[in-house]
Amino acid sequence: MKALSAIGRRATIWLPYLWLLVFFLAPFALVAKLSLSEPAIAQPPYLPVFNWADGLSGWWADIRSFSFSNYLFLSEDALYWKSYLSSLQIAIISTFLTLLIGYPLAYGMARAPRNWRPILVMLVILPFWTSFLIRVYAWIGILKKEGLLNQFLLAMGVISEPLTLLNTNIAVYIGIVYTYLPFMVLPLYANLERQDQSLLEAASDLGCTATGAFWKITWPLSYPGVVAGCMLVFIPAVGEFVIPSLLGGSQTLMIGRVLFDEFFQNRDWPVSSAVAVVLLLLLSVPIMLFQRSEARAREAGR
Amino acid sequence: MKTSSKSVQKTLQSRTAFQPWNDADAVPFIEFQNVTKRYGAVVAIDNLSLSIFEREFFALLGPSGCGKTTLMRMLAGFETVTEGVIRLAGQDLQDVPPYRRPVNMMFQSYALFPHMSVEKNIAFGLKQEGMGKGEIADRVAAMLSLVKMEALAARKPDQLSGGQRQRVALARSLAKQPKLLLLDEPLGALDRKLREETQFELMDLQETLGITFMIVTHDQEEAMTVADRIAVMDTGRIVQIAPPVEMYEWPNSRYVGDFLGDINLVECTVQKRSKGTIFLETLQGQLLTVDSDVDVETGQQVWFATRPEKLAISRTKPKSAKNCMQGEVWDIAYLGGMTLYKIKLDDGNFAKVSVINQAVDEAAPITWEEMVYISCPPSAARVLTQ
Numbered sequence: 001m002k003a004l005s006a007i008g009r010r011a012t013i014w015l016p017y018l019w020l021l022v023f024f025l026a027p028f029a030l031v032a033k034l035s036l037s038e039p040a041i042a043q044p045p046y047l048p049v050f051n052w053a054d055g056l057s058g059w060w061a062d063i064r065s066f067s068f069s070n071y072l073f074l075s076e077d078a079l080y081w082k083s084y085l086s087s088l089q090i091a092i093i094s095t096f097l098t099l100l101i102g103y104p105l106a107y108g109m110a111r112a113p114r115n116w117r118p119i120l121v122m123l124v125i126l127p128f129w130t131s132f133l134i135r136v137y138a139w140i141g142i143l144k145k146e147g148l149l150n151q152f153l154l155a156m157g158v159i160s161e162p163l164t165l166l167n168t169n170i171a172v173y174i175g176i177v178y179t180y181l182p183f184m185v186l187p188l189y190a191n192l193e194r195q196d197q198s199l200l201e202a203a204s205d206l207g208c209t210a211t212g213a214f215w216k217i218t219w220p221l222s223y224p225g226v227v228a229g230c231m232l233v234f235i236p237a238v239g240e241f242v243i244p245s246l247l248g249g250s251q252t253l254m255i256g257r258v259l260f261d262e263f264f265q266n267r268d269w270p271v272s273s274a275v276a277v278v279l280l281l282l283l284s285v286p287i288m289l290f291q292r293s294e295a296r297a298r299e300a301g302r
Numbered sequence: 303m304k305t306s307s308k309s310v311q312k313t314l315q316s317r318t319a320f321q322p323w324n325d326a327d328a329v330p331f332i333e334f335q336n337v338t339k340r341y342g343a344v345v346a347i348d349n350l351s352l353s354i355f356e357r358e359f360f361a362l363l364g365p366s367g368c369g370k371t372t373l374m375r376m377l378a379g380f381e382t383v384t385e386g387v388i389r390l391a392g393q394d395l396q397d398v399p400p401y402r403r404p405v406n407m408m409f410q411s412y413a414l415f416p417h418m419s420v421e422k423n424i425a426f427g428l429k430q431e432g433m434g435k436g437e438i439a440d441r442v443a444a445m446l447s448l449v450k451m452e453a454l455a456a457r458k459p460d461q462l463s464g465g466q467r468q469r470v471a472l473a474r475s476l477a478k479q480p481k482l483l484l485l486d487e488p489l490g491a492l493d494r495k496l497r498e499e500t501q502f503e504l505m506d507l508q509e510t511l512g513i514t515f516m517i518v519t520h521d522q523e524e525a526m527t528v529a530d531r532i533a534v535m536d537t538g539r540i541v542q543i544a545p546p547v548e549m550y551e552w553p554n555s556r557y558v559g560d561f562l563g564d565i566n567l568v569e570c571t572v573q574k575r576s577k578g579t580i581f582l583e584t585l586q587g588q589l590l591t592v593d594s595d596v597d598v599e600t601g602q603q604v605w606f607a608t609r610p611e612k613l614a615i616s617r618t619k620p621k622s623a624k625n626c627m628q629g630e631v632w633d634i635a636y637l638g639g640m641t642l643y644k645i646k647l648d649d650g651n652f653a654k655v656s657v658i659n660q661a662v663d664e665a666a667p668i669t670w671e672e673m674v675y676i677s678c679p680p681s682a683a684r685v686l687t688q
Contacts, residue, residue, distance in 0.1 A: 203415075204399075205400055220417050
């Protein structure tokens with residue numbers, strides 16, 4: 001009985017690692033292996049560099065024949081560097097915009113009467129009930145030349161000519177901010193709602209105005225929420241593919257789109273795998289920073 | 303207050319010299335004038351008037367929901383007044399926001415800023431004032447030594463124990479040298495030993511600094527220990543304001559008597575009243591005498607009240623048969639310093655008697671189911687009219 005429960009305990013510890021191994025590490029290894037092989041007109045469209053059947057002695061020869069030419073290619077062609085940088089730029093700007101809109105929203109929700117809060121949270125989550133693709137498509141209808149937004153602005157007399165919004169970077173920003181807003185609002189709300197209101201009273205008691213108390217107490221205490229929200233928006237936004245391809249124009253360079261084109265249009269699996277591996281390495285930097293800030297927050301919350 | 307006889311008032315006065323509330327010329331430092339606070343239809347504070355004097359240690363005592371915290375928060379500026387006026391040093395506080403009041407508060411939860419060190423917490427209010435850096439450092443150092451926390455100045459609040467946090471909160475609220483310090487259940491989170499120690503420290507501190515202290519508490523012992531005067535509150539009103547001794551010895555009502563310590567009550571009617579003595583008759587027809595000059599009429603319904611420690615317990619009937627009742631020992635609680643007896647009287651009511659354990663009577667202690675007599679001299683009993 002005791003031995004059984006010990007096994008059970010060990011299993012619960014290993015289960016998440018097993019999960020990671022099967023659903024993250026193994027696919028990543030496959031992609032990494034692919035990125036080291038040569039493209040070919042074949043089915044599948046690459047020459048496998050590594051063959052399990054080669055046996056122990058053959059594997060070493062396989063490993064020595066790994067080609068990094070795909071990675072070299074990425075560094076040679078300016079398209080890739082530009083795409084990475086432009087993806088980062090778009091992700092950073094839209095994360096900042098999401099924070100700018102999400103923070104007051106979360107703040108308002110956290111300060112709303114207690115019995116309203118569950119309803120407000122539900123309203124934030126509500127868009128998830130419809131397909132992401134459909135919601136992004138709907139923005140085409142809003143942003144296009146004869147779309148709802150232009151009609152409204154023309155009717156209001158704000159503009160005399162319809163604006164070109166669709167197929168520009170502006171449309172991509174709108175799309176990303178709209179789509180990822182809940183990921184920003186929810187962690188911020190969780191943080192702000194948990195903050196002890198008596199801290200603000202104490203600040204006011206010690207001679208601080210309401211604005212002063214916000215910047216000296218509420219804002220610094222909400223850092224963990226800000227970091228969590230920004231990471232949850234930034235990381236998927238860098239690799240975003242659907243929004244730039246539906247709302248963006250030909251000049252909108254994003255690495256997700258490049259990857260898609262390499263994979264499906266060019267059928268160059270090795271290069272697209274190399275693109276994916278580099279993207280992952282790029283993203284692991286902010287992810288690690290995020291983990292560290294989380295750990296620090298947990299330490300402080302003890 | 304009227305219950306106390308004049309001669310006793312005098313002895314009380316000589317015991318403690320500081321009694322501005324008995325001085326007709328004294329100007330109150332804090333004045334509540336017909337203050338009412340309503341939350342919708344709920345009345346939290348009901349037409350309350352109260353004067354507190356400079357350098358006084360004033361305690362608001364009452365069960366939760368009696369309005370004591372609301373009263374304090376109105377002084378700090380966190381609650382508005384629905385009707386009436388609050389004055390502090392003659393100034394109407396109505397339009398003064400909390401951050402401009404010369405009042406500081408120590409919060410029940412301490413409300414220390416978790417992202418700031420002990421030092422920064424204490425310096426917070428001084429920085430708001432725009433005080434110079436050197437001066438802030440000096441004041442913070444003085445505050446740290448006042449609460450004996452110099453060694454932990456760089457720690458964050460979550461690295462401190464409950465008692466240490468309490469000290470930091472106290473230092474922070476004193477740093478601005480307020481005219482009035484509000485203490486909202488300041489010792490509630492501390493264990494008993496530490497609480498007792500801190501109570502004495504608070505008293506010393508108040509005496510040294512000469513600041514007016516107002517404490518809110520539901521712990522009657524705490525209020526009695528620290529305060530010059532106590533106000534006992536019930537549902538938004540003050541039932542009695544008095545110094546601790548007067549409050550305990552001459553409660554003005556059953557509510558106060560019961561809230562402050564234990565009290566035995568016997569329902570009676572007034573039979574006769576002569577100079578300085580009131581004769582009562584219980585519902586069973588027994589006669590009781592009380593030395594009192596309370597204003598009562600013959601036939602009025604009153605309560606004969608005794609404190610457990612003022613009753614004597616004996617196996618044989620005491621010689622002076624005044625205020626003597628017979629009963630059976632129902633329960634005994636040995637509390638170390640004293641023993642509490644619960645006696646079932648002949649009329650079916652229970653009375654509590656406490657006996658100091660000066661010497662343990664090994665031979666024949668009074669035990670369960672014994673028939674005993676309890677008695678109380680007329681001078682130690684009270685007549686309560688409400």
